[in-house]
Amino acid sequence: MRNARKFTAMAAGLAVASLALAACSSGDGGSSDDSSGGAGDKVEVFTWWASGSEKLGLDALVGVFDTQHPDVEFINGAVAGGAGSAAKDLLQTRLQANDPPDTFQAHAGAELTDYINAGQVEDVSSLYDEFGLRDAFPADLVDRLTVDGKIYSIPSNIHRANVVWANTQVLTDSGLDPAAKYDTIDDWFVALDAVKEKTGRTPLSVATTWTQVNLLETILLSDLGADGYSGLWDGSTDWSGDDVTKALSDFEKLMSYTNEDRDGLDWPDATQQVIDGNAAFNVMGDWAVAAFEEAGKKAPADYVYMPVPGTDGVFDFLADSFTLPVNAPHPAGAKAWLQTIGSLEGQVAFNKAKGSIPARKDAKPEDFSEYQQSAMKSFGEDTIVSSLAHGAAAPAAWANAISDATSKFTTGGGDLAGFQADLVAAAEANAG
Numbered sequence: 429m430r431n432a433r434k435f436t437a438m439a440a441g442l443a444v445a446s447l448a449l450a451a452c453s454s455g456d457g458g459s460s461d462d463s464s465g466g467a468g469d470k471v472e473v474f475t476w477w478a479s480g481s482e483k484l485g486l487d488a489l490v491g492v493f494d495t496q497h498p499d500v501e502f503i504n505g506a507v508a509g510g511a512g513s514a515a516k517d518l519l520q521t522r523l524q525a526n527d528p529p530d531t532f533q534a535h536a537g538a539e540l541t542d543y544i545n546a547g548q549v550e551d552v553s554s555l556y557d558e559f560g561l562r563d564a565f566p567a568d569l570v571d572r573l574t575v576d577g578k579i580y581s582i583p584s585n586i587h588r589a590n591v592v593w594a595n596t597q598v599l600t601d602s603g604l605d606p607a608a609k610y611d612t613i614d615d616w617f618v619a620l621d622a623v624k625e626k627t628g629r630t631p632l633s634v635a636t637t638w639t640q641v642n643l644l645e646t647i648l649l650s651d652l653g654a655d656g657y658s659g660l661w662d663g664s665t666d667w668s669g670d671d672v673t674k675a676l677s678d679f680e681k682l683m684s685y686t687n688e689d690r691d692g693l694d695w696p697d698a699t700q701q702v703i704d705g706n707a708a709f710n711v712m713g714d715w716a717v718a719a720f721e722e723a724g725k726k727a728p729a730d731y732v733y734m735p736v737p738g739t740d741g742v743f744d745f746l747a748d749s750f751t752l753p754v755n756a757p758h759p760a761g762a763k764a765w766l767q768t769i770g771s772l773e774g775q776v777a778f779n780k781a782k783g784s785i786p787a788r789k790d791a792k793p794e795d796f797s798e799y800q801q802s803a804m805k806s807f808g809e810d811t812i813v814s815s816l817a818h819g820a821a822a823p824a825a826w827a828n829a830i831s832d833a834t835s836k837f838t839t840g841g842g843d844l845a846g847f848q849a850d851l852v853a854a855a856e857a858n859a860g
């Protein structure tokens with residue numbers, strides 16, 4: 429993990445918030461002005477879980493919050509756009525204008541480290557002690573929330589990004605066995621050709637740029653293996669190497685099987701194409717399972733899932749976690765929210781609706797769906813790697829440069845060699 433850079437402004441902000449946290453620990457009632465977390469207090473929660481199955485997840489969390497903290501008003505600061513595609517820029521504008529929400533969703537790993545390095549979030553280690561969370565989460569996860577021994581957020585969930593979702597009927601109509609797994613991307617191409625030839629449906633649905641980056645990272649993972657993929661982020665894998673060229677060429681070929689309207693869509697639209705049987709396959713993080721469930725679909729009768737070909741045994745990880753921003757207007761409300769986030773009850777309710785698995789270690793697998801039980805098992809057994817599209821692998825500036833290069837390539841702005849050169853340049857400019 430990169431070292432945190434400290435700024436004077438951060439130190440000043442920390443002092444203010446420490447006082448606020450100390451005040452709200454005293455437990456007396458009162459308004460938001462005295463930061464006591466009692467009647468009249470509120471919390472603006474900033475996420476991108478604005479609609480559909482993602483909103484259902486947030487609603488489930490708010491249900492627990494309202495029970496645990498009936499006196500604190502929840503204010504929904506959600507900004508639409510999958511993977512924070514619109515929310516993150518808006519959040520940055522607000523943070524820089526010293527107009528933070530009371531708490532915001534951040535990804536464990538490099539993205540959170542960016543906020544820490546910029547002095548935008550508080551150390552919440554004392555809340556880990558107060559809420560009894562020191563041993564609640566896997567040590568590796570806490571490590572991704574920690575800089576210089578200080579923990580900067582409370583995780584709500586763990587998602588897996590390298591999952592293929594498929595429509596059972598479309599596979600059958602294509603002459604494919606819905607239970608088949610594909611060992612390599614080449615094997616998968618054969619199936620994608622079958623869909624195209626036999627049904628005329630879209631073989632692989634995808635949406636706007638971030639979903640294409642999500643697809644790209646899983647193909648890099650498939651072709652480079654877990655160590656090779658992780659090496660892209662720590663400098664031990666050469667972005668100009670032949671194995672990266674092969675992965676980019678596989679990505680280019682995969683994109684040729686996708687829907688033409690992709691750039692105007694977000695993830696729910698692409699996943700919906702599989703739900704509706706207009707497409708055979710979609711690569712999407714496992715928030716997708718919540719969309720299938722919301723549509724009343726059952727596995728394996730209606731849909732099936734598998735790791736992206738060539739990535740079985742690897743869990744492409746990301747986790748959402750909630751912060752206490754420096755100068756949050758209602759730190760006591762934020763503290764109440766963070767308490768719910770860390771609680772077993774909050775994690776069970778939220779994750780059941782969201783498709784992710786609880787970050788807490790003490791949730792019971794039998795309370796969750798079959799898919800989620802399989803994800804829990806994989807998370808326990810598999811090699812864990814960090815998601816690029818979801819803030820775990822690379823700082824925002826690097827992730828944005830990769831996203832720009834991907835968009836340029838997939839919208840016809842260059843050839844494969846140029847794409848790889850752009851990715852090499854992005855690594856040179858941003859690798860720590």
Ligand code: GAL
Nearest residue numbers: 482509510511512715748818
């Ligand atoms: C991820 C986030 C998930 C899910 C997804 C799609 O970045 O961690 O919780 O919301 O975006 O929007």
